[in-house]
Amino acid sequence: MTRKLISSGSSFEQEIGYSRAVVAGEWVFVSGTTGFDYSSMTIAEGLLEQTEQCLKNIASTLQQAGSSLDDVVRVTYVLPNGSEFSECWPVLRKYFSEVRPTAMMISAGLADPRMRIEIEVTALKQSKE
Numbered sequence: 001m002t003r004k005l006i007s008s009g010s011s012f013e014q015e016i017g018y019s020r021a022v023v024a025g026e027w028v029f030v031s032g033t034t035g036f037d038y039s040s041m042t043i044a045e046g047l048l049e050q051t052e053q054c055l056k057n058i059a060s061t062l063q064q065a066g067s068s069l070d071d072v073v074r075v076t077y078v079l080p081n082g083s084e085f086s087e088c089w090p091v092l093r094k095y096f097s098e099v100r101p102t103a104m105m106i107s108a109g110l111a112d113p114r115m116r117i118e119i120e121v122t123a124l125k126q127s128k129e
Contacts, residue, residue: 001025006064008038008057021061028065028123032078033057034115047116051088054119055095062123071123072101078118082107088117 006021007013013020021030035050036043038057044050059069075096079085085105101121110118 004065006061008061010036010038010041021065023065023125026125028062028067028071028125030058030061030121030123032076032118032120033061034110034112034118043112043114045114047084047087048091050116051091051119054117055091058119058121062121065123065125067123067125069095069123070099071126072096072099072121073124074122075101075103076120077103077105078108078110078120079105079116080107080109081116084116 001024004023005019006023008020010020012018018031020033021028023029033054034043034057035053036057037053044053055069062068062071077085077088077092082105110116
């Protein structure tokens with residue numbers, strides 16, 4: 001099985017020792033991704049904006065892996081304040097209403113107090129027929 005490591009260029013990857021994503025055969029495992037705009041290392045204050053940026057970051061990573069959000073089969077959401085989860089549902093529906101991956105939401109502290117959501121996905125690359 002082939003294994004490919006994908007990096008976003010974030011300093012966290014080197015400091016902690018992980019990859020933004022790992023492609024193993026037809027599977028793509030994307031690390032927990034926050035709402036930071038990696039080009040400027042800035043983060044919006046609002047939950048909706050952070051959720052949107054998380055999914056844009058994940059989409060970019062999946063594209064590098066030869067995959068897309070349409071290939072996502074599993075998603076995990078982590079929010080410091082679980083009661084806010086329903087606030088981001090409109091953004092989640094925008095990206096996943098047709099795909100409908102399995103999902104789980106966890107309420108837990110995140111590494112930076114500015115982070116309001118972190119999203120991790122697993123995708124199965126669809127064969128090109």
